[in-house]
Amino acid sequence: MADYLTVLTTTDSAEKARALARGAVEARVAACAQIDGPVTSVYRWEGAVRTDQEWRVAYKTTAARYADLEQYIRGAHDYDTPEIIATPITHGSAAYLSWLDEETAGA
Numbered sequence: 001m002a003d004y005l006t007v008l009t010t011t012d013s014a015e016k017a018r019a020l021a022r023g024a025v026e027a028r029v030a031a032c033a034q035i036d037g038p039v040t041s042v043y044r045w046e047g048a049v050r051t052d053q054e055w056r057v058a059y060k061t062t063a064a065r066y067a068d069l070e071q072y073i074r075g076a077h078d079y080d081t082p083e084i085i086a087t088p089i090t091h092g093s094a095a096y097l098s099w100l101d102e103e104t105a106g107a
Contacts, residue, residue: 004062005087006086006087007030007058007085007087008086009056009057009085010054011079013055014055017035017057020057023072028105033057035056039056060100070084
């Protein structure tokens with residue numbers, strides 16, 4: 001398993017994305033979070049195909065903090081089933097990865 005992860009979620013407004021990002025960093029379950037959007041999401045929900053604007057939040061964290069970040073997202077998010085997808089970071093500068101460790105420690 002990778003030691004570092006990028007974790008994605010989406011939400012339906014820029015304000016909610018900022019709150020999700022800030023809360024995770026304040027809780028030290030992510031070292032940083034980047035927001036982009038709006039993006040167009042096309043998906044099936046409750047039997048219908050929907051198209052909506054969303055904002056994507058990409059968190060950088062350690063594998064050791066993943067469960068805490070997932071718990072934070074589930075608790076802070078207003079979607080019934082929020083997107084929570086983790087992708088391993090297979091390579092990175094030693095200085096950046098060390099920073100991820102420092103910023104997610106001490107929670």
